[in-house]
Amino acid sequence: MSAETEIKAAPHGDYVGAKVGMWLFLVTEVLLFGGMFLLYSVFRSKYPQDFHEAAKELSVALGAANTVILLTSSLTMALSIGYLRSGKKKPSVLFQTATILLGFAFLVNKYFEWGAKIQHGLYPDSPELLALPKGEILFYGLYYVMTGLHGLHVIVGMIILSVLLVFTSKDIVNGHSFIKLENGGLYWHLVDLIWIYLFPLFYLIT
Amino acid sequence: MSAGYQAPKSFLDNHGKSSGAAAWILSTDHKRIGILYLCSMLTFFSVAVVIGLLMRIELIAAGKTIMEAKTYNAFFTVHGMIMIFLFIIPGIPAAFGNFIMPIQIGAKDVAFPRLNLLSWWLYISGGLIAVLSLFTGGGAPDTGWTFYAPYSIRTGTNVSLAVFAAFVLGFSSILTGLNFVTTIHRMRAPGMTWFRMPLFPWSLYATGWVQIVATPVLAITLLLLIFERSFGVGFFDPAKGGDPILFEHLFWIYSHPAVYIMILPAMGVISEIVPVFARKGIFGYKAIVLSSLSIAGVGYLVWGHHMFTSGMSDTSRWIFSLLTFIVAVPSGVKVFNWVSSLYKGSIDVRPPFLYVMAFIFLFSIGGLTGLINGALSTNIHIHGTYFIVGHFHYVMFGGTGIAFFGALHFWFPKMFGRMYSEKIARVAVALLFIGLNTLYFPMLVLGWQGMPRRYYDYLPQFQPLNVISTIGSWIVAAALIIMFTNLIRSLFKGEKAAGNPWDGTTLEWTVSSPPPHENFEEGPVITHGPYQRT
Numbered sequence: 001m002s003a004e005t006e007i008k009a010a011p012h013g014d015y016v017g018a019k020v021g022m023w024l025f026l027v028t029e030v031l032l033f034g035g036m037f038l039l040y041s042v043f044r045s046k047y048p049q050d051f052h053e054a055a056k057e058l059s060v061a062l063g064a065a066n067t068v069i070l071l072t073s074s075l076t077m078a079l080s081i082g083y084l085r086s087g088k089k090k091p092s093v094l095f096q097t098a099t100i101l102l103g104f105a106f107l108v109n110k111y112f113e114w115g116a117k118i119q120h121g122l123y124p125d126s127p128e129l130l131a132l133p134k135g136e137i138l139f140y141g142l143y144y145v146m147t148g149l150h151g152l153h154v155i156v157g158m159i160i161l162s163v164l165l166v167f168t169s170k171d172i173v174n175g176h177s178f179i180k181l182e183n184g185g186l187y188w189h190l191v192d193l194i195w196i197y198l199f200p201l202f203y204l205i206t
Numbered sequence: 207m208s209a210g211y212q213a214p215k216s217f218l219d220n221h222g223k224s225s226g227a228a229a230w231i232l233s234t235d236h237k238r239i240g241i242l243y244l245c246s247m248l249t250f251f252s253v254a255v256v257i258g259l260l261m262r263i264e265l266i267a268a269g270k271t272i273m274e275a276k277t278y279n280a281f282f283t284v285h286g287m288i289m290i291f292l293f294i295i296p297g298i299p300a301a302f303g304n305f306i307m308p309i310q311i312g313a314k315d316v317a318f319p320r321l322n323l324l325s326w327w328l329y330i331s332g333g334l335i336a337v338l339s340l341f342t343g344g345g346a347p348d349t350g351w352t353f354y355a356p357y358s359i360r361t362g363t364n365v366s367l368a369v370f371a372a373f374v375l376g377f378s379s380i381l382t383g384l385n386f387v388t389t390i391h392r393m394r395a396p397g398m399t400w401f402r403m404p405l406f407p408w409s410l411y412a413t414g415w416v417q418i419v420a421t422p423v424l425a426i427t428l429l430l431l432i433f434e435r436s437f438g439v440g441f442f443d444p445a446k447g448g449d450p451i452l453f454e455h456l457f458w459i460y461s462h463p464a465v466y467i468m469i470l471p472a473m474g475v476i477s478e479i480v481p482v483f484a485r486k487g488i489f490g491y492k493a494i495v496l497s498s499l500s501i502a503g504v505g506y507l508v509w510g511h512h513m514f515t516s517g518m519s520d521t522s523r524w525i526f527s528l529l530t531f532i533v534a535v536p537s538g539v540k541v542f543n544w545v546s547s548l549y550k551g552s553i554d555v556r557p558p559f560l561y562v563m564a565f566i567f568l569f570s571i572g573g574l575t576g577l578i579n580g581a582l583s584t585n586i587h588i589h590g591t592y593f594i595v596g597h598f599h600y601v602m603f604g605g606t607g608i609a610f611f612g613a614l615h616f617w618f619p620k621m622f623g624r625m626y627s628e629k630i631a632r633v634a635v636a637l638l639f640i641g642l643n644t645l646y647f648p649m650l651v652l653g654w655q656g657m658p659r660r661y662y663d664y665l666p667q668f669q670p671l672n673v674i675s676t677i678g679s680w681i682v683a684a685a686l687i688i689m690f691t692n693l694i695r696s697l698f699k700g701e702k703a704a705g706n707p708w709d710g711t712t713l714e715w716t717v718s719s720p721p722p723h724e725n726f727e728e729g730p731v732i733t734h735g736p737y738q739r740t
């Protein structure tokens with residue numbers, strides 16, 4: 001009841017409201033990928049053997065490296081928020097930069113991974129791919145679309161974090177007003193979380 | 207208004223630094239954004255109505271009348287796309303929700319005013335991209351607004367750009383929903399508990415959740431369609447192991463809940479107008495609230511009723527059919543509640559109330575024909591016929607469209623501070639009611655007799671009813687012209703409206719017309735339910 005009767009502050013100052021908004025947005029992101037996970041499960045149950053064969057072709061090492069990179073970046077993200085909240089701007093800036101760089105490292109890794117596949121002629125609609133069994137065609141289709149869409153989210157996340165970095169260094173985001181950074185962090189964790197599902201689905205369960 | 211009382215400056219007077227058009231298209235005031243939406247939506251609506259009228263002229267006689275088959279295909283696609291994505295989905299929430307809801311809950315604005323403005327910009331960009339798609343690439347899309355694979359992947363028309371436009375519009379819709387849900391959670395006035403909240407915000411709350419939960423599925427579906435067209439990935443192509451039926455599933459997983467995005471706010475509007483003109487509280491307030499919430503909860507599970515003939519197991523078909531019947535119950539609950547609210551009321555039959563009566567009648571036809579669609583055996587008979595076209599026009603135009611215009615007549619004095627001619631408004635709504643039935647009832651019969659939808663031609667025996675239907679479209683057009691002329695004229699010449707011209711009880715009627723810049727001079731404190739008369 002007290003929450004209902006409390007007098008509402010100016011909209012921009014509503015910390016909880018900003019959080020609610022962000023979480024709702026994350027719901028939409030999960031559902032966006034949900035559509036893809038749905039396709040994955042339909043196709044996987046239709047062609048279990050082909051998926052099994054195709055997954056062997058992916059490099060677990062590269063995938064694992066990227067998993068480590070992203071998990072570390074989530075850590076640095078959380079640290080940067082922790083420092084900012086306790087008013088320590090410098091380490092916060094440092095860890096934000098580290099997060100962006102780790103995101104970049106993830107993309108570089110991804111670039112080489114995709115590059116190698118494309119070199120081998122394995123990309124949507126390629127003659128080599130179309131010569132494979134149907135389930136493998138779909139596996140690679142899913143692989144490109146899902147990791148591609150995820151990569152796009154990494155890029156968006158890096159752009160958001162870069163803006164926040166500027167905000168932090170200009171003290172627009174600071175020890176008293178850190179909701180923007182927290183929300184940026186939530187977004188970054190979500191991108192991380194989606195990868196945590198993509199990694200086993202494509203690389204581990206063969 | 208008592209003498210000597212100086213009304214506060216209204217939101218229509220400029221406040222910020224910018225002036226002219228910039229003071230509107232850059233404004234984060236929810237009221238201005240609501241009006242921006244209203245104007246842009248009505249513009250798109252008018253275009254789509256003209257396309258509809260042209261289609262009806264084509265159908266006045268069998269064979270080619272005024273256009274080629276291909277043009278007709280492009281016409282129903284563009285008509286459907288505009289009506290769905292640019293008019294009826296943003297519809298009531300974006301225009302009236304934006305303007306009225308924050309005032310009704312006693313707030314100064316929505317939770318994220320800048321995001322709100324961004325939604326409008328996305329909306330207008332999506333609209334312009336859609337228009338662009340008609341004149342570039344392979345020309346206007348010809349797939350129907352449903353973009354079914356495999357045709358949508360193979361056609362040379364500009365499907366990719368049109369679909370991208372729908373994607374952008376979906377984003378706009380998500381942001382509006384997210385904004386409203388947060389606003390309603392966080393910004394209700396002191397004392398406004400959940401069950402003291404008026405029913406229109408309640409309906410927007412339920413709608414907001416549907417927008418948040420369903421629209422992302424549309425987004426991914428449309429993206430996949432673009433990927434298919436650009437890269438040939440193969441998800442919907444049997445030659446590559448994919449399955450076109452999956453597209454239908456994904457599409458309807460969004461597009462069935464989307465019908466609740468269309469109808470729930472309309473029901474919210476009706477729930478506001480009824481108690482005002484019945485001069486008594488609403489019957490079954492909580493039942494109406496719960497029915498909105500349960501529609502928003504169960505509505506995701508019935509999409510399969512659009513696909514009974516697409517190839518599905520019998521088990522899934524009867525489950526989808528059963529669930530469809532169950533989800534119809536809450537809508538029925540609402541209709542009964544409105545009608546019961548009128549019982550022993552001292553009803554004041556003013557123009558907004560006439561829209562309510564038209565709504566209840568037309569929506570009931572739409573809803574009941576929906577049950578005919580939802581029953582397995584009858585569905586096989588009417589699938590893909592004009593029965594469907596009749597059904598959804600009854601729901602969308604007879605239901606949501608009428609509620610939209612009802613809301614416009616109800617809140618017009620509040621929004622613009624002017625009254626329109628009630629006499630002309632009555633003529634318009636009567637004509638609209640007659641026109642809609644003349645236009646769409648023959649379609650139900652034609653469909654029952656087997657006339658398929660989405661053709662520019664038909665067998666000769668279908669002509670008489672088609673002629674009647676086309677005449678109906680002219681009556682509708684006349685009604686719309688009369689209605690808009692009346693409203694536009696009164697924008698300039700109408701009498702000044704008082705703060706509470708209809709004797710309403712909710713908060714928007716406690717502020718001046720048009721409302722001041724930040725809605726309330728003094729933040730309201732709520733001590734009783736929304737429809738209580740003192």
Ligand code: HEM
Pocket residue numbers: 255258259261262282283285286287289290293294349350351352595599602603607658659660661679682683
């Ligand atoms: C004067 C008003 C209107 C007229 C004359 C009209 C007429 C038509 C006609 C002739 C068709 C094509 C039927 C076919 O060949 O299958 C059609 C389709 C459609 N209309 Fe309307 N209509 C009007 C208003 C509306 C409104 C207000 C809405 C929704 C808010 C709407 C939504 C649709 C949709 C979704 C389709 C299906 C398009 C498709 O098959 O892909 N219409 N309309």
Ligand SMILES: [Cu+2]
Pocket residue numbers: 461462465508509511512
């Ligand atoms: Cu449906």
